[in-house]
Amino acid sequence: MTHLFKRSVLLRLMAVLLTLTAPALSGCKDDNSSEDAANRVAEYKVIDDGLIQAYLTRHNITQGTGVNQYQRLTDASNDGLYLVTLENGPGTTNIINGNRAEIKYVGRFLRATNETTVFDNSTENGIPCGCLSVLVGAGQVIKGWDEGLLKMKKGDRKLLLIPSYLAYGQAGSPGSIPGDEPLVFDMTVLDAR
DSSP states (O other): OHHHHHHHHHHHHHHHHHHHHHHHHHHHHHHHHHHHHHHHHHHHHHHHHHHHHHHHHHTTOEESSSTTEEEEOOSTTTTTOEEEEEEOOSOOSOOOTTOEEEEEEEEEEOSTTTTTOEEEEGGGSSOTTSOEEEETTTTSSOHHHHHHHTTOOTTOEEEEEEOGGGTTTTTOBTTTBOTTOOEEEEEEEEEEO
């Protein structure tokens, strides 16, 4: 009987220990998953940057701050996003988070094999202005848009060359945009307030 009692106590103790350590052990898996995700983003930042550089080379776009020149953003929130100025608008101040911006845009793929393919544009959305109204910084659009709009003023027209992690990421947008796909948006800010 004493032997059964000791065995019962030992089993209960093991059950309690497993109950207490299970969340910690499962947390290790989450750490590995988040580490794997971070490694994947880092890998695709390099791949996407190479694809964006190839796009710039194909189109003879050079670095600078003038018209038909690009700027590469390097802040932690927008690292790898490129902006090409096509036209400078009459606006005097950059858009800020919380502004409502009316945008006319055409979205294309960036890779040489499909860069002429339009996957989305504002003129087909049924709104008379042929534009999209966006609350900047509210997460209504992909991160590359929110970050790129902060570098634009009313009337500006820019190409946004967006790495996949600032676009639709690994998942893509089913039916229209594959995963890990860098994108190009030709965007004009019609109004910002």
